[in-house]
Amino acid sequence: MKKILVPTDFSRPAENALQTALAVAKAFGASIELLHVLEISSGSNIDITGGPSNVESLTDFVEVHEGIKLAKKHLDSSFKLHDVANSGVQVEQNIRLGSVLRQIIEFVETNGVDMVIMGTNGASGLDEYLLGTNTDKLIRRVNVPVLAVHDPVPDQQFKKILLPTTTYDKEDNLLRVVKTFQEKFNSTLYLLRVNTPLHFLPDKRSLEMLREYAVHHKLTNYEVHVYSHTEEEDGIQDFADIIEADMIAMSTSATKGLRKIIGGSVTKEIVNRSRRPVFTMRMDDQ
Numbered sequence: 001m002k003k004i005l006v007p008t009d010f011s012r013p014a015e016n017a018l019q020t021a022l023a024v025a026k027a028f029g030a031s032i033e034l035l036h037v038l039e040i041s042s043g044s045n046i047d048i049t050g051g052p053s054n055v056e057s058l059t060d061f062v063e064v065h066e067g068i069k070l071a072k073k074h075l076d077s078s079f080k081l082h083d084v085a086n087s088g089v090q091v092e093q094n095i096r097l098g099s100v101l102r103q104i105i106e107f108v109e110t111n112g113v114d115m116v117i118m119g120t121n122g123a124s125g126l127d128e129y130l131l132g133t134n135t136d137k138l139i140r141r142v143n144v145p146v147l148a149v150h151d152p153v154p155d156q157q158f159k160k161i162l163l164p165t166t167t168y169d170k171e172d173n174l175l176r177v178v179k180t181f182q183e184k185f186n187s188t189l190y191l192l193r194v195n196t197p198l199h200f201l202p203d204k205r206s207l208e209m210l211r212e213y214a215v216h217h218k219l220t221n222y223e224v225h226v227y228s229h230t231e232e233e234d235g236i237q238d239f240a241d242i243i244e245a246d247m248i249a250m251s252t253s254a255t256k257g258l259r260k261i262i263g264g265s266v267t268k269e270i271v272n273r274s275r276r277p278v279f280t281m282r283m284d285d286q
Contacts (some may be wrong), residue, residue, distance in 0.1 A: 001028040001180065005113040007035050007104050010074040013119025018078060019152040020277065021117040022087050027184040031090040033111060034075065037103045038067045038095060064097065071095050101138060108142045115177075117147045120271065139252045145177050145281045148271050153246070158185040158277075162245040164192045164236045164266075165213065174251045174281040175217045181247075181279075182221060189222040190243055194235035196228075233269040240276055249279040 006021045008014040021032050075093045078084075084091045096103040108116065116138070139146050158181055165171065181187055191214060193206045201209075203226045210224035229235030240248055250267045271278045 001030050001114045003033060003111070003113050003115075004030050005033045005035060005104070005108060005111075005116045007037070007100070007116070007118050008075075008078065009036065010078065011119065013150060015078060015081065015119070016152040017117050017119035017149050019082055020147070020149045022082060022084075022089055022091075023153055023157065024115075024117065024147075025089045026087075028180075030114070031092070033092050033094055033107070033113065034078065035094045035096065035104065035107055036071045036075065037100045038064065038071060038097050039100055040064060040097055068095055104138060105141055108144060113144055115145050115147065116142065117149065120148045120150055139280050140282065143173075143282055145174075145279060147247075147277055147279045149277045150275045153277055158187050158246045160190065160243055160245045161187050161247050161249055161279075162190045162192060162236070162240050162243065163249045164194060164232075165210075165251075166193065170283045171251045171281075172217070173283065174249065175219070177281055178249050178279070179219070187221070187246075189219060190239075190245065191219075191222055191224045192236065192239055193226050194229055194232045194239075195226055196230060196232060196235070232266045233273070236266070236270060237274065240274070245276060247277045247279055248274060249281075251283045252280050 001024075004021050004025055006014075006018050008018065018032075018034065024030070025032050072093070072095070075095075079091070079093075094107070096107070104116070107113065161178060161181060163174075163178065178189065182189060191210045193201075193210060195201060195203070195206065206226045207224050210226075214222055214224065225239065227235050227239045229238060236248065239245075248270060250270060252267055267278075267280060271280065
């Protein structure tokens with residue numbers, strides 16, 4: 001984990017994401033790329049340098065450059081707010097023009113990004129800048145973990161990591177990164193199966209499956225739990241409250257939208273509703 005990308009629209013959730021990223025970067029010895037995308041319409045006559053491509057586009061040119069100036073001002077304000085100069089973390093400012101989603105994905109693919117940390121509005125719905133559909137597409141299209149945060153996470157806070165699972169057999173990527181978090185933050189991993197009326201298994205069998213899963217993935221410092229609820233996502237949220245989880249870790253699908261743990265787009269619901277950090281990783285395709 002050497003480079004973390006933090007997309008920002010300078011909202012409070014985005015600032016909380018930067019604060020969280022600073023804590024994670026310190027633990028991993030990583031640098032941060034802070035990215036703001038100035039969204040322009042596909043019909044704007046602005047070239048790749050931000051200059052007008054013809055006389056008629058002069059108004060667009062002026063608006064874009066005013067937007068860039070304002071973005072630089074906000075980026076500097078973020079640096080001051082989080083005392084980046086004295087944080088011990090290297091943070092680079094980046095401004096791009098175009099589609100927010102496209103620019104974030106391109107930045108991940110071309111700049112050696114190892115992880116994305118971004119802000120959400122938690123229970124009130126996903127931030128307009130990183131709209132739900134954009135978040136879904138981003139998670140499915142990048143082969144790096146994405147950590148969605150609502151509230152800031154202090155240094156050394158990820159002590160309890162909740163991992164809801166149906167012991168799916170393509171979660172190696174997820175477990176690989178979760179284990180690095182365990183190592184860096186000295187975390188306990190809570191494996192959870194939510195028992196619902198439609199997908200019921202006896203507790204004894206559920207616990208056996210979770211233990212087999214843990215052995216298969218060579219997990220350490222973990223607990224296994226079964227929790228009964230009528231809905232998977234509500235059961236996950238309730239159990240997270242019970243153990244006071246610091247993070248929820250879940251796998252996603254690259255081909256069929258956000259990973260359905262048992263029924264419904266559970267991961268998407270958790271990302272959208274949780275005030276806790278939610279860590280997502282695309283499932284292995286092989």
